[in-house]
Amino acid sequence: MHSILNGRPHRQALTAWLLAHLAMALLAAGGAWYLNIGRDAGHLERWMRWDAVHFMRIARYGYAGDPGADPDPGLPAFFPGFPLLLRAVHMVIGDWTLAGLAISLTAGAVAVCALARLAESEARPGAGAQAVWALLLAPPAVFLVAGYSEALFLAFALPAWLLAGRGRWVAAAGCAALASSVRITGLFLAVALVVWFVRSGRARTRSAGWLLLPFAPLATYSAYQWSRTGDWLAWQSAQKAGWGRELVWPWEAWQTSWNAAWQVDNSFTWAFRGELAAAVLGVALTVWLAHRRQWPAFTYVGLQVAALTTSTFYMSIPRSALLWFPLWVLLGRADRRWFLLYAAVAAPLSALHVLMFTTHVWAG
Structure with missing residues (x-):
């Protein structure tokens, strides 16, 4: 982990992370005062x-939820890695x-340093800082700062990807296993590492068994959950019970999603338009x-894109895009003029999402 935090690109990444944190904190406080919402x-x-x-609630009471409130059937949809760390x-x-903000602050620092190193290893010098800014200017970047699981997942997934690139499969599998304890996205990371291992000329057969480790948390x-509910797929069933989502x-x-974005006028209209845009972006990236x-x-x-676009309706695809680190590496490699165009569009939308989230308006 020390090597991930060491070097000039990583100092730039940490500086960008702290500046983004400060900007979002000022937006949250100033926006509530100016808009007089939650002042x-x-x-x-x-x-x-x-x-x-x-x-x-999971960290405090477990998956049964608050005993003084109605049961929440959606809680099993959330993997235990973040709640366990939150409790600690x-x-x-x-x-x-x-506690949640502290986890995201620390995990985000590791994640941006790992992203900077990944971009620097795959592209020109300076791509690392640009890739980090691409991530931090993304419209849903507020979820990296809030007490959500995205930053923690990236703090494990990005080092796993870096280690796999060096042929260090045992360490990569260990990091991927931690990522799998945080989000179902870890399952897709685990499959990707298997594909990488099979295609790698440096692969060693004796390391193959370790690639099963990331599947163990799931x-x-x-x-x-089966011991609690009798359902082996309780985490998937919770999506239907809590949000009405199924395959x-x-x-x-x-x-x-199109009908919700263009034929219904309510507080979620623009959110669904963002979902559609993110889905198109995901397909294009794939x-x-x-x-x-x-x-x-x-x-x-x-x-990830296949799973997100075969749900009853699109939900949280922009937030999930934060985990598509090949996208941020690609933007890190982009010409500066294209990057400035991206920043000019993304930064105002990012500020808007901060204001929406902190004033309790649905932001994805």
């Missing part, structure tokens, strides 16, 4: 929104919101990775 709420209270509440950090910090979690044909999911024959990255991104 009387404390700064920490503004960050306890949506999934951060779910993680807190809370023992030291003592405030649930601050198996363990499934067994745990459908991709054209059905597109049509439902096609580009296939064209470039980057099969491990194609597997990692493509499986």
Whole structure:
């Protein structure tokens, strides 16, 4: 881990991360004051929104939820890695919101340093800092700062990818296993590492067994939920019970989301338009990775896009795009003029998402 945090690109990455944190904190406080929405709420209270509440409840009460409230059938959809760490950090910090923010702050620092190193290794000098800024300017970047699982997942997944690139399969499998404990996305990472191992000329047969390790957290979690509910796929069933999401044909999911974006006028209209845009971006990225024959990255991104676009309706695809690190490496390699165009479009949308999230408006 020390090597990930060492060197000039990583100092630039850490500086960018801290500046992004500061900017979002100022937006959260200043936006609430200016808009007069949640003006009387404390700064920490503004960050306890949506999934951060779910993680807190799991960490505090377990998957049965708050015994003083109605049962929440959607809680098993959240993997245990983040709630377990949140519970541990809370023992030291003592405030649930601050504990979640501290996890994201620390994990995000590791993630941006790893992203900088990955971009520098695959592209020109300076690509690392540009890739980090591409990620931090992304419209849903607020979820890297909030007490959500995205930053923690990247803090494990990106080092796993770097280690795999060096042929250090045992260490890569260990990091990927930690990522798999945080989000179902770890399953797609695990499959991508298997593809990489098979295609690698440096692969050693004796290391192959270690690539089963990232699948272990999913198996363990499934067994745990089965012991509670009798359902081996409780984490998937919770998506239907909590949000009405289940597997459908991709054209059905597109049509439902399209109708919600253009034929219904409510507070979610613009959110669904963002979902559609992110889905198109995901498909385009998958096609580009296939064209470039980057099969491990194609597997990692493509499986995510396939899962997200075959749900009843599109939900949280922009937020999931934060995990598509091949996209941020690609933007890190882009010509500066194209990057400035991206920044000019993304930065205002990112600020808007901060204001939406911290004033309790749905932001994806």
